[in-house]
Amino acid sequence: MATTKGDERLRMSRRSFLKGMGVGAATSTALATGLVKPRAGKAAVPPLVEGLSYVPVELKINGRRYALTIEARRTLADVLRTELNLTGTKIGCDRAECGACTVIVDGRAMYGCSLLAVNVQGREIETIEGLAKNGRLHPLQEAFIEYDAYQCGFCTPGQILAGKAFLDKKKSPTLAEVKQALSGNICRCGAYHHIFEAVLAAAKKL
Amino acid sequence: MAAMKQIIVEGKTYTVEDESAALQGEGGTMLAPWGKNETLKYVGKRFPKKVAREKVTGEAKYAYDVQLPGMLHARVLRSSHANAKLLDLETSAAEKLPGVRAVLSHKNAGKQPWDRERAVFKDHVRLIGDDIAAVAADTEQIADDAVRLIKVKYEVLPHVIDVREAMRPGAPKLQPYGNIWEGKPKVYERGDLAKGFAAADVVLEETYTTSEQHHACLEMHGCVAHWQNGMLTVWDSTQGVHLTRDLLALKLRLPISKVRVLNEHLGGGFGSKNGVKEYHVIAAMLSRATGSPIRLFLDRFETFLLSSHRPLTIQKIKAGFKKDGALTAIDYEVIGRGGAWNDRGMYWAAPAVGSPTNELYKCPNLRTTNIPVHTNLSSPGACRGPGNTENLFALEQFMDEAAEKLDLDPIALRLKNFTAVYQPKNEPYFSNGLRESYEAAAKTFGWQRRKPKSTVEGTKRRGIGMSAVHWHGFEGEPSQALVTIYPDGTVEVNVGIANLGVGAQVIFAQIAAEEIDVPLEMVRVAYGDSAGTPYTINSSYGSRTTFQGGPAVRMAAADAKQQLIALAAETLKVPVADVQYAGGVFAAKSQPEKKANFKEVTGKLGWMQGRHLLIGKGKRLPNPAGRKVDIFGAQMVEVEVDTASGNVKVLRAVLAHDSGRPINTLTYESQVQGGFIQGLGMALYEERILDAETGVQLNANYHEYGCPTALDIPDQVTVVPIETHDLSNNINAKGLGEPPVTGAGGAIANALYNATGVRIRDYPITPSKVLQALRAAV
Incomplete structure (x- = not known):
């Protein structure tokens, strides 16, 4: 359809x-990998789609x-x-x-x-x-570099976009509000402190 | 043979290799370590990372992002039993599905070996998740569908999941030698244990358990492999391009020159991405079978289940003390849960645990018993600060308990047992900043205001606690680096490392900028390709990248500078000895008006000038013999415990770390804070919860597993670098990545006790355990 x-x-x-x-x-x-198949010998679960x-x-x-x-x-x-x-x-x-x-x-x-x-x-x-315009970084991107707000960087695009959506609506946030806004984005390297600092610093420039 | 000298440590004389003679690189170049108070321009300062812009714009390409023309997607069929023989395997339906390009299993892939006891595709599986078959298809979704069409008939055999059960007689025997690795516990002993305990005024014994923490890297484990014209190229989510390259060549019986491994960016490793796993070999085999590039990544569930984890440990500590706190004896035992197969995971399960007990405190009479036990599970592995973290989480709570029993301040007890000597080998440390760490942490934290009992406000109680930090340094394996100077003045550091994201690139650039004396912007770093880089490090584990590669980079930069000075002499038409260089200008000492700036001199390079690039070579030789490198620190925290919910919240932390000379104080801060946060996760939340019957992980997802999120982070985490002047290498560095994890558990558990009077000796310290203990204490 x-x-x-x-x-x-x-x-x-x-x-x-x-x-x-x-x-x-x-x-x-999990099913795809056969890991939760219930009993030995039972047929695999049939494919979810017939044809594409x-x-x-x-x-x-x-x-x-x-x-x-x-x-x-x-x-x-x-x-x-x-x-x-x-x-x-x-x-x-x-x-x-x-x-x-x-x-x-x-x-x-x-x-x-x-x-x-x-x-x-x-x-x-x-x-x-789409965040940098004409080669110029968004203030959040600049702040992430300046405050070393990432290590491996795999979560960074998500952190920056969560921060941007938040700062677009919220001027002068508190630390507690920043934490809340970013609570849906895990940083396994634990760069959180520098992320908070970067978001708070960028908020002042926006 | 380097000169030996005698030094006196704690009243005893030790013969050690003289560092000034020992610190030469290959070819006789001598580079003394930087002086204690030497003024440095670039080293010891805050600089943003070299690899930065691409990470904030989304342009950074991780192995996970690599897409090649004609690339196929692979998925693996995994066993659904913890111990079973395959009676039948039916793949024809999968093969017929449109879009499927190859199906491999033990039936058609021969016995491609994995290690000494197993093939890549098993016909006897020993754990849930063992590799049975693999599919390559046009899309990941079709590969998923095809895997589901493969039918397996098993003969199910008895298995064992629980570590205690596995040790009982009559338990299913997983290896010919039994379930204890290689048949018997590994024991390390010194002194006379019985005599030590007899001399004690106070003897204390407690048991602690630590949980299976998972690395939970954001970038899942996997690679893209392309086997083309007899050459295998692999874009890998790895911590080390050279180790992955060497091991792949070995497993596939290829010449090393026929394997190339690349890693431009790594989305988290923490010890889980060293070397190769079955998926590397499967991706290569599928590429050989189809002629196309193969993308094979585990999904999140498979990652949690199979990619390795910190082992579950049960640690019994018994120690004797004199009234003044001096240790007379330690008897330590650790049981660690290992996997089904006889692999390196068995080392991490228990033998790796226990080095702080052996080393951190002065104790003449000691026994350490390590018992790694096989179970029908995937193998544990090195997880940031492996062994030391598990051990310190136990030992540092134990020391707190002992301090209370002896009526001593926790720091006083630790200072009483301080040692400047590495006891297992009776070698003095090059440096030991433990005392300075306690002192600085206490001062910054306000430790002297510690109250033995908590402050109470409604259901909220506050308390403070501390822990020592310990990580073992290395002997300094040989390491190579190159520094290339281009005609336009660009200085390129060429190092064989992956990119873990902790900032090794900027650190190496700072070292080169310092040695040559050029602005940091002129230095770039080439890395991440096993085919185009020297052997700087096999893989970035053990907190060694700076410690091992940094001295080689400095050597290479010094070599390049010598060659530049020769070129300047030629340009200025004066003897080499007459040239001096400072602030970007070469000048003749005898005729100061004769000068040329940096780019005028490098402009003489290049093929049009009849010259090529200028290449400086550097090699780091092992540390001077006779002394040991270890890394120390102290962590202090304040927690708030809600006695109504059992929730423990860390309010603030002070982290004092002795890692030798900090090279970049900005990335230093990131590393220490990040490591502590991972330790906090292990102390309070993280644990692989397994189904007791099957061993399947029940919380194999981020939501239920419990990595710390923004809401779990203390408002204040203060990092205090303790700068010891370490002479083990020419940049005075010791290593930083792993030690920050090791202190979190002890500090938090001790603060919890200070706040509530209850001890939780079973990590993670979940709210339900706290509530239970509070109830029992009433």
């Missing part, structure tokens, strides 16, 4: 999406329009990375827990791994690649 732009029925919030899909998605991952269902999709990313034909089951994060080579959006868990796939959709930070690409047609999508 082809979807049309702005089809309200397909617009889901992350929460309602997760309710319907999140647990199922996780289970299927491709749909045309039009996405608006960083102000540019992209027309694609993709499998309907693919997530926004997967399509950004695999079809458009926008690999700044990372995938760390693929089930809305780590925040590495954070993108901004219509001004809100959302987990790209838990949005189907077909469902975000017609919406303004911002990824990390």
Whole structure:
């Protein structure tokens, strides 16, 4: 089934999406590896799809329009990375827990791994690649460098976008508010202190 | 043979190698360590990382991001039993699925060996998750579908998950020698234990357990492999391009020159990405079978289950003290849970645990018993500060308990047992900043205001605690580096390292800028490609990258500078000995008007000038013999415990670390804070929870596993560098990455006790354990 732009029925919030899909998605991952197969000798769970269902999709990313034909089951994060080579959006868990796939959709930070690409047609999508304008870094990007607010850097695009969506709406935040705003983005290297400092410093420049 | 000299430490005379004679590189270049009070321009300052812009713009390409034309995606079928023989394997349905390009298993992939006891694809699986078959397909989704179409018939055999059960007679025997690794515990002993305990005024015995912490790197484990024209190229999520290259060549029986490993950016390693795993070999085999590049990454569930983890340990400490606090004897035993296979994981399970007990405190009579036990699980591995972290989480709580029993301040007890000598080999340390660390931490933290009982406010109680920090340094394996000077004046440091993200690139650039005396902006760093870099380090483990590679970089920079001076002499038409260089200008000492700036001299390079690039070579030789490098520190925390919920919150921390000379004080701070946060996670939240029956991890996801998030972070974490003047190498560095993890557990548990009067000896200190203990204490 082809979807049309702005089809309200397909617009889901992350929460309602997760309710319907999140647990199922996780289970299927485990099934795929054979790890939770219940008993010896039982047949493997049959494939979820019979044949492949491709749909045309039009996405608006960083102000540019992209027309694609993709499998309907693919997530926004997967399509950004695999079809458009926008690999700044990372995938760390693929089930809305780590925040590495954070993108901004219509001004809100959302987990790209838990949005189907077909469902975000017609919406303004911002990824990390769109943040610097004409080669000039966004103040948050500059602050992340200055304060050494990353180590391995794998969570960094997500941290910066979560910070941007937050600072776009909140001027002069407190430390507690910054922590709350970034609480959906795990930094395993533990660079949190420098991340907080960078966000607070950038807030003063915006 | 370097000259020997005698030094006196704690009243005893030791014969050691003289550092001024020993610190030469290959070819006889001599570079003395920087002086204690030497003024340095670039070293010891705050500089942002060299590899920075691409990380904040999303341009950084991790192995996870590599996409090649015609690339296929692979998934692995894994065993669903902890011990079973494969009776039948049916792959035809998977092979027929449109989009599937190859299916490999023990049936068609022969017996591609993995190690001395197993093949890559098993026909007898020993743990849930063992590799059975692999699929390459056009998309990851199709590969997933195909794996589900493979049918396996098992003959299920008995298995064992619980470590105590595995030690009982009659437990399923996992190895010919039994379930204790290589048949018997590993024992280290010194002095006379019975005599030591007889001399004690106070004897204390306690048992502690630590949990299976997982590395939980954001970038999952995997690689992209391309086997083309007999040459294997691998873009790998690895901590070391050279070690991965060497091991892949060995496993696949290829000449080392036919394997190339690249790593431009690494999304977290923490000890879990050293060397190779089955997936590397599977990706290579699938690439050979299909002729296409293969992308094979574990998913998050597989990563938690299989990529290795810190072992579960049960540690019994018994120690005797004199009334004044002096240790007379320690009897220590650690049981560690290992995996099913006889691999390196068994070393990490227990033999690696215990070095702080052996080394940190002066104790003449000691026995350490390490018992690594096989179970039907995946192997543990090195996890940031391996061994020392597990051990210090126990030992530093024990010392606090002993201090209370002896009615001594916890720091006083530790100082009483301070030693400047590495006891297992009876060698003095090059440097030991432990005393300075206690002192500086106490001063910054306000330790003297410590109250024996907590402050109470409603259900909230506050307390403070401390722990020592300890990590073992290394002997300094030989390390190579190159420094190339280009005609435009660019200085390029060429090092064989991956990019863990801790800032090795800027650190090496600072060292080169310092030695040559050029602005830091003119220095770039080439790294991350096993085919184009020297052997700086096999893999970045053990907190050695700066310690090992830094001195080689300094040597290479010095060599390049010597060659530049010769070139300047030629340019100025004066003898080499007459040239001096400072602040970007070469000048003749005899005729100061004769001068040339840096770029005028480097402009003489290049093929059009009949010259090529100027290449400085550097090599680090081992540390001067007879002395030991160890890394020390002290951590102090204040916690708030909610007696209604059992929740423990760390309010502030002071982290004083002796790592020799800090090279970059900005990235130093990041490392220490980050390490402490990982330790905090292990102390309070993190644990692989396994199904007791099958061994499947029940919380194999970020949500339930519990890595610290922004909301768990103390508002204040103060880092205090303790600068010891270490003479083990020419940059005075000792290592920093791992020690910050080691102190968190003891400090937090001791603060919890200070706040509430209850001891939790079983990590992680979860709210339910705290509530239970509070209830029992009433």
